[in-house]
Amino acid sequence: MSKIEFMQGNRACCEGALAAGCNFFGGYPITPSTEVAELMALKLPKAGGTFIQMEDEIASMGAIIGASWTGARSMTATSGPGFSLMMENIGYAVMTETPCVIVNIQRGGPSTGQPTMSAQGDMMQCRFGSHGDMATIAVVPSTVQEMYELTAKAFNLADRFRVPTFVMSDETIGHMRERIIIPDKVDIVPRKPLQEGKLPFEADENGVPGFAKFGSGHRVHVTGLTHDERGYPDTTDPDVHAKLVKRLYNKVESKRHEIADYDAVNTDAETVFVTYGPGARTVRQVLHDHPNEEIGHLNLRIVWPFPEDTLKLFPNAKTFIVPELNLGQMVREVARHTTGEKVVSMPKIGGYIHTPDELYAAVEAEK
Amino acid sequence: MTTRVFEKWYREDRLPHIFCTGCGNGTVMNCAIKAVDMMQWEIDDTVFISGIGCSSRAPGYISTDSLHTTHGRALAFATGVKMANPDLNVVVFTGDGDLSAIGGNHFIHACRRNIDMTVICMNNMIYGMTGGQGSPCTPVGKISTTTPYGATEPVFDLADLAVAAGASHVARWTSYHTKELTKAIETGLATEGLSFIEAMVQCPTAYGRRNKLRQVTDQVEWMRTHAILLQKARRMEQEGKPIPEEHFTVGEFIHRQRPAMGVRR
Ligand SMILES: Cc1ncc(C[n+]2csc(CCOP(=O)(O)OP(=O)(O)O)c2C)c(N)n1
Ligand code: SF4
Numbered sequence: 001m002s003k004i005e006f007m008q009g010n011r012a013c014c015e016g017a018l019a020a021g022c023n024f025f026g027g028y029p030i031t032p033s034t035e036v037a038e039l040m041a042l043k044l045p046k047a048g049g050t051f052i053q054m055e056d057e058i059a060s061m062g063a064i065i066g067a068s069w070t071g072a073r074s075m076t077a078t079s080g081p082g083f084s085l086m087m088e089n090i091g092y093a094v095m096t097e098t099p100c101v102i103v104n105i106q107r108g109g110p111s112t113g114q115p116t117m118s119a120q121g122d123m124m125q126c127r128f129g130s131h132g133d134m135a136t137i138a139v140v141p142s143t144v145q146e147m148y149e150l151t152a153k154a155f156n157l158a159d160r161f162r163v164p165t166f167v168m169s170d171e172t173i174g175h176m177r178e179r180i181i182i183p184d185k186v187d188i189v190p191r192k193p194l195q196e197g198k199l200p201f202e203a204d205e206n207g208v209p210g211f212a213k214f215g216s217g218h219r220v221h222v223t224g225l226t227h228d229e230r231g232y233p234d235t236t237d238p239d240v241h242a243k244l245v246k247r248l249y250n251k252v253e254s255k256r257h258e259i260a261d262y263d264a265v266n267t268d269a270e271t272v273f274v275t276y277g278p279g280a281r282t283v284r285q286v287l288h289d290h291p292n293e294e295i296g297h298l299n300l301r302i303v304w305p306f307p308e309d310t311l312k313l314f315p316n317a318k319t320f321i322v323p324e325l326n327l328g329q330m331v332r333e334v335a336r337h338t339t340g341e342k343v344v345s346m347p348k349i350g351g352y353i354h355t356p357d358e359l360y361a362a363v364e365a366e367k
Numbered sequence: 368m369t370t371r372v373f374e375k376w377y378r379e380d381r382l383p384h385i386f387c388t389g390c391g392n393g394t395v396m397n398c399a400i401k402a403v404d405m406m407q408w409e410i411d412d413t414v415f416i417s418g419i420g421c422s423s424r425a426p427g428y429i430s431t432d433s434l435h436t437t438h439g440r441a442l443a444f445a446t447g448v449k450m451a452n453p454d455l456n457v458v459v460f461t462g463d464g465d466l467s468a469i470g471g472n473h474f475i476h477a478c479r480r481n482i483d484m485t486v487i488c489m490n491n492m493i494y495g496m497t498g499g500q501g502s503p504c505t506p507v508g509k510i511s512t513t514t515p516y517g518a519t520e521p522v523f524d525l526a527d528l529a530v531a532a533g534a535s536h537v538a539r540w541t542s543y544h545t546k547e548l549t550k551a552i553e554t555g556l557a558t559e560g561l562s563f564i565e566a567m568v569q570c571p572t573a574y575g576r577r578n579k580l581r582q583v584t585d586q587v588e589w590m591r592t593h594a595i596l597l598q599k600a601r602r603m604e605q606e607g608k609p610i611p612e613e614h615f616t617v618g619e620f621i622h623r624q625r626p627a628m629g630v631r632r
Contacts, residue, residue, distance in 0.1 A: 024451050050450050055476040059443035062436065062473075066416075066447025069434060070455065074447070092437050214432040214448065215455050217411045221378075221427055223435035232381060233427065233435075 003182040009147045009173040010035035010077075012180055013103055014043065016151035017075050019186045022101070023049035024074035026063035028056050028082060031115040032171040033105035036077035057082035061089035064100045068093075069222065071213040073155050077103035081112060083122055084129070090164050091130030092224040094248060097162035097201070097209065099191055101154045102126075104166060105174040106325075108351055117351025118171035120277055120325040126166045127304050133245055135252035137259060138166040138304040142280035144178035150261075150301060152186040157259065159191035161252055162208050168303070170325065172278040172353055194218055199229040201244075207251030253305050260307035262300045269296030270318045271366045274311075274334050276300040278353045279323040285356045286363070295363055303330060308337035317341050319366045323354045342366075376400045376410070378430045385424055389583030391542035391568025392489050396425050398545055398566075399458065399487055402552035406456075413456045416445045418470060420462035421496045421570075422489035439469030442477040442486065449484055449629035457484035457629075458556070463504040464494045467523045471503075478532035481560040481627040487552065488525060488563070491570035499573035506613065510577040525565050526620045535560030535627060537620040541567040541590040544617065551619065560627035567594075567615070 007015070013036050017025075025040040037053070044051040050067070054060040057078055064074035078086065083104045093100055108114030109121045122129075126138050137157050139150040151167050158165040194200055194210035200220040201209050209229075212218035225233040226241045234240045252259070263280075265287065266272075273283045273296065280299040287295055296314050300307065311320070311334065320338060322331040323346035331345040346362055348354055377400070386392050403413065415426035419438035426433035432455075436444045441459050449457045466474050466488050477486070493511055494500040501511040501518050504525070508517040526539045536558040538551035548566055555562025569575060569586035580586040595603075597618030600610055610616075 024447070026447060052446065052450055054443065054446070055472050058440060059446070059473055059476070062440045062443030063447030063450070065436075066434065066444035066449075067451035068447075069432075070448055070452035072451040074451070088437050089440065212432075214414055215412060215452060219410065219430050219432055221433050221435070223427065224437060225435065230380075 002184055005180055005182060006177055007144055007180045008035060008177050009141070009144045009169065009175060010105065011039055012144045012148040013077070013151045013167065013169070013174070014039040015182065016148035016186070017101070017155070018043060018047060020073065020152035020155040021188055022073045022075050022155060023047070024064060024067035024072035025049070025051045025076065026054050026060040026067065026074070027076045027078065028054055028060050030079045030082045032107055032174050033077045033079045033103065036103055036105070057085040058089060061086040061102070065089060065093050065096070065098045068098045068100050069214045073159070075101040075103065077105065079105050079107045080109045080122055083125065087125070087130045091132060091134065093164040094130065094134040094136065095224045096222050097248070098164070099158035099162050100164050101151070101158055102164055102166050103151070104168050106168065106170040108349065114351050116171065118278065118325055118353060119349065119351070120170055120329070123168060123303065123326065123329040126168055133249055135163070135249045136166060136304055137161065137163055137252060137302065138168045139261070139302050140168045140276040140300065141173055142275070142277050142299060144173065144176060145180045146301060147173055148180060148182070149186070156187065156189040160189055160208070161255070162191065162211065163252055168277070170277055200231050201227060202229040203247055203251070207247050207254070256305035256307055257309050259302055259305060260310060261302040262298060262307065262310050264310065264313045265297040266294055267296060267313050268316055269294040269314065270316050271363050272296030272298060272314045272317045272320050273359065274298045274300070274320050274322045276303050276324070276330060278325070282323070282354045282356055282359055286359050289356060290360065293363070306333045311337055319344060321346055321362050323348065323359060325349065325353065372401060372404045376404065376429055378428055381428050384428055386421060387572045389569065389571045390421070391491065391570065392422055392425065394542040394545060395487065395489050395548065395566045395568060396428070398549040399552050400429070401549050402556055403458065405553050406556050408456050412454065413458070414448055415458050415460065416448065417441050417460045418465040419496070420465045420494070422460055422462035423465055425460040439465050440473060441465065442470065442473040445484055446477060446480070446482055449482055453483070453629050453631045459484060459486045461486060461488050462495070463488060463490040463492065463525065464502040467503045467525055475528065475532040478529050478534040478561050478563065481533050481535055481625050482629045483560055483627050483631070484629070485552065485555040485562045485564065488565045489568045490525065490565055491568045491574055493570055493574040495570050495573045499577060526563065529563035530621045533625060534563045534621070535625050536562035536622050539565040539567070539617050539620065541594055541617065542569060543587050543591045544594070554622065558622065559630055560625055
């Protein structure tokens with residue numbers, strides 16, 4: 001029997017993680033993500049999992065990678081400054097194909113910026129923040145319900161693709177309270193174990209190797225250095241590096257349309273909003289307030305890898321409007337993939353989300 | 368017997384190793400492997416973890432599950448491994464720079480938590496892998512590429528630091544004192560909580576060459592003659608005799624029972 005509750009977004013994040021089998025949390029407190037750590041501290045020990053408050057975010061990221069190699073479904077939660085600190089170890093997780101979930105309840109930046117206000121300024125950091133070429137997966141909830149569902153989904157994506165997966169939420173969704181339906185159970189897609197006769201970094205047909213869990217007798221060597229299929233360092237052969245990094249990139253990027261998760265509303269419209277996160281809420285209000293106008297809405301629940309084909313769901317689109325809580329980040333991806341349509345950036349920073357009036361005025365301007 | 372131990376624990380297909388001829392790291396690895404074998408630990412239940420540096424390459428040559436992580440962060444990763452699965456035996460290899468400079472915060476907190484693992488620091492008093500820059504353990508007056516006029520900063524006493532921060536077992540020996548070092552590691556492995564073993568090692572390439580210890584044997588001889596047994600040093604202290612310049616203490620600094628984390632249930 002599913003349950004109906006009235007719940008905070010950050011709590012929904014924990015509940016979603018626990019439902020998905022998260023059994024290790026390592027973190028360091030930072031506003032506006034702290035409730036995630038606090039609730040994990042309360043709930044994980046009772047659920048047979050492990051909570052540890054690490055000395056900083058670098059350590060938190062290291063700890064969840066270490067835990068993941070023992071087979072744990074591991075997670076951390078942070079916000080901007082902590083996220084920046086995690087970057088080196090996030091790259092390590094990419095290189096070593098370590099599944100893990102990183103929740104970023106975004107706040108205003110740069111630097112300590114606005115701890116208690118909302119922002120979406122880290123969208124490019126989760127894609128390009130660590131050094132080197134890499135692909136990652138990022139989910140973005142626009143409701144408390146989605147916070148629950150997408151956090152759970154993030155674990156499955158992390159395990160399936162063996163890639164660090166981000167829940168790129170923000171203060172608005174993290175701190176709001178909403179009605180949420182908690183299902184009996186959520187889908188759990190466990191990581192595939194390493195098969196007999198395969199090498200620990202030998203990919204299957206999907207580009208993902210089987211997982212050689214520590215303690216299971218595979219004697220795997222895991223290194224952030226460029227390595228061969230055995231996991232042994234091989235750092236100067238251009239072919240070994242190119243083959244590895246391209247595989248790590250393509251195993252995610254080649255599946256971008258399979259990974260995609262979105263809503264497309266009023267697909268005949270000429271003016272189309274493209275949103276991710278809280279912007280979707282305002283657009284929904286605009287659509288509700290102007291039922292007779294054809295206003296299109298594409299809401300992305302997964303922004304990385306960017307599902308560019310979703311833009312083609314709007315064949316009559318003349319204008320794509322992209323409201324976001326930064327000075328224009330995902331709008332570049334939209335613009336990169338449009339073919340002649342006008343792309344309007346609607347940046348907003350300072351801490352508040354767009355109002356319905358602001359967005360409707362943008363529609364009128366396109367008439 | 369000896370060969371069998373090495374055949375069992377080393378990855379033959381990873382040889383040759385990257386350590387320079389005469390490097391002390393190999394000796395410390397051998398002592399550690401002997402100690403692990405004496406504990407009769409199973410290969411499949413044992414995990415070696417390291418950060419970045421010459422010293423940190425050690426786990427790559429050992430035939431167990433191993434994590435070669437980011438510079439300075441080995442203890443954070445090790446904390447995750449041990450806390451998520453206390454049934455695994457965890458040993459960390461690290462260098463003086465890896466552990467005490469970039470990794471200093473993780474070091475004191477791992478000791479404070481007293482996580483049930485053994486940390487072996489190969490202290491060559493220099494950054495080896497990056498070519499001989501100064502480390503928090505480069506003695507005053509010694510030459511490195513970033514202290515061309517002689518190091519001026521006071522050094523960290525890593526063993527004292529570990530004791531102060533809360534480790535259960537702390538000892539320091541050198542690559543000359545192989546028997547004592549092996550025994551100290553074995554005691555560390557058997558101790559509940561964090562054991563910190565500092566192993567002073569010769570680095571003929573990055574340290575010795577610049578500090579009038581050009582021959583491998585010169586630096587080993589220097590360690591032999593400059594190491595003062597802890598008991599003797601304490602006696603000298605009581606008698607008001609100063610420890611001669613450039614000398615350092617070796618021995619068991621502490622062996623105690625303290626509440627520990629990540630202990631096998
Ligand atoms: C974040 C980061 N900074 C710097 C480096 C470069 N680096 C690699 S090894 C090393 C020093 C290692 O010295 P130490 O830990 O004393 O080990 P040794 O090589 O002497 O055994 C440094 C600075 C790095 N890999 N990562
Ligand atoms: S540089 Fe020094 S520490 Fe590194 S392998 Fe050579 S001798 Fe050993």
